[in-house]
Amino acid sequence: MYRAAIIGCGAIHALHANALRNNPHAQLAAVVDIIPYRAEDTAEVHNCDYYVNYRDVLKDPSIDVVHLCTPHHLHYPMAMDALDAGKHVLTEKPIAIRVSEADAMIQKATAAGLRLGVTFQNRYNPNARRAKELLEQGALGEVRGVKGLVIWHRNESYYNSEDWRGSWDLEGGGVVINQAIHTVDLMQWLGGPITAVSGQIATHNLGDHIDVEDMASGVFRYANGASGIFFATNDYSTNAPVEVEIHGTEGFLLLRGEDLIFKGELVDITPTEGQKVKHKSYWGLGHQDLVDGFYAALAANNDNFVSGADGRRALAVVQALYQSGLKGRTGNL
Ligand SMILES: NC(=O)c1ccc[n+]([C@@H]2O[C@H](COP(=O)([O-])OP(=O)(O)OC[C@H]3O[C@@H](n4cnc5c(N)ncnc54)[C@H](O)[C@@H]3O)[C@@H](O)[C@H]2O)c1
Structure with missing residues (x-):
């Protein structure tokens, strides 16, 4: 049984706490929040210890795994401290706000023989998994x-x-690094490695409230010569279903929300038990499966989980898009 701590008891932490409760290998032993009542209230719900200073939970030798559910700029220092303390780390996305930080995190985890996972739970959405199988079969x-x-x-x-939302220093960007990074990840996971990015970023209707972009477009070049077209905005009237389309030499595949359309036909997909757990539809269904995958990999001592390297690959595209948008040039990865 792995003893876990969650750092950050804001909007997303409950999905981690619930996933831990349902996981046979894990137990939620402690929660941390810099706002004392959030830590205390969350500990009461889950009948566990609580702290207001994350360094205190890292001193507890019985804690094996730390989940980072904190603002983006804190993922890097908290992960580094947790790894130094000998804990495995599962961080919410993005892995960090700079690729150099992600590299240091991956290097430290590798050197220490610890696991570093990143929460790209949309990979576990039933339509994404089926799409991956079809692509691997060459369909x-x-x-x-x-x-x-x-x-x-x-x-x-x-x-x-x-206060961290909408700031370059604390959020690391806007719609791309926060909301659309899942889609950037899927575009690479399904489409293959991206080697160059050209993009534009702009701030439109939200400009009075944020420093970062609320709209972005990009053209990606893939290692095999394929081209990628990307568009993201937070300026619409609602959360429209995310779309990822793959155009292959033998036809098209389209992920649209929770649907999969393969060569023009809607594919019948049944969600797993984990995917039926209550969620906001735009977060996807996959936190339970992602957490289960992470702990299964710990128990089996294998690499079959969404890793720091996966987190870094998506962040590299995001960072290249931002740099291209700011400098007006294509960025190579
Ligand atoms: N995977 C997904 O689909 C998904 C969805 C939502 C959020 N997220 C990610 O989860 C993370 C948190 O997002 P959120 O929406 O829950 O944010 P939030 O602001 O609601 O919660 C963050 C929490 O961290 C706490 N915190 C801040 N500094 C701290 C510190 N030094 N020590 C301890 N606690 C501290 C805050 O008090 C707050 O309770 C972000 O990385 C975000 O991108 C992921």
């Missing part, structure tokens, strides 16, 4: 193009709800 032939669209809604009250 689409060779990938020629990949399209990713994230057309969502975030308003003033969302950005004003926590």
Whole structure:
């Protein structure tokens, strides 16, 4: 049984806590939040210890795994401290706000023989898993193009709800690094490695409330010569279903929300028990499966989980898009 601690008791932590409760290998032993009542209330719900200073939980030798559910800029220092303390780390996305930070985290975990996981739970969505199987079976032939669209809604009250949101220093960017990074990840996981990125970023309707972009577009070049087209915005009236389309030499595959359309036909997909856990639809269904996958990999001592390297690959595309957007040039990865 692995004893886990969650650092950060805000919006997302409950999905980690519930996933831990349902996992046969794990037990939620402690929670941490810098806001004392959040830590205390969460500990009461889960009948566990609580701390307000994350360094205190790292001193507990009985804690094996730390889940990071904190603002983006804290993933790097907290992961480094947790790894130094000998804990495995499962961080929420993005892995960090800079690729150099992700590299240091991966290097430290590897050197210490510890696992570093990243929460790209949309990989576990039933339609994404089925799409991956179809692509691995060669059902689409060779990938020629990949399209990713994230057309969502975030308003003033969302950005004003926590001081880290909407800031380059604390969030590391806007719609791309926060909301659309899952889609960037899927565009690479399904389409293959991206080697160059050209993009634009802009701030439109949310400009009075945020420093970061609320809209971005990108053109990606894939290692096999395929092209990628990416568009993301937080300026729409609602969270429209995310779309990822793969164009292969043998036809098209489209993920749209929770659906999968393969060569024009809607594919029948049954969610697993883990995927039926209550969730906000735009977060996807996969936290339970992702957490289960992480602990199964710990128990089996294998690498079959969404890793720091996966987190770094998506962040590298995000960072290249930002740099291209700011400098007006294509960035090579
Ligand atoms: N995977 C997903 O689909 C998904 C969805 C939502 C959020 N997230 C990610 O989860 C993370 C947290 O997002 P959120 O929406 O829950 O944010 P949030 O602001 O609601 O919660 C963050 C919590 O961290 C706490 N915190 C801040 N500094 C701390 C410190 N030094 N020590 C301890 N606690 C501290 C805050 O008090 C707050 O309770 C982000 O990385 C975000 O991108 C992922």
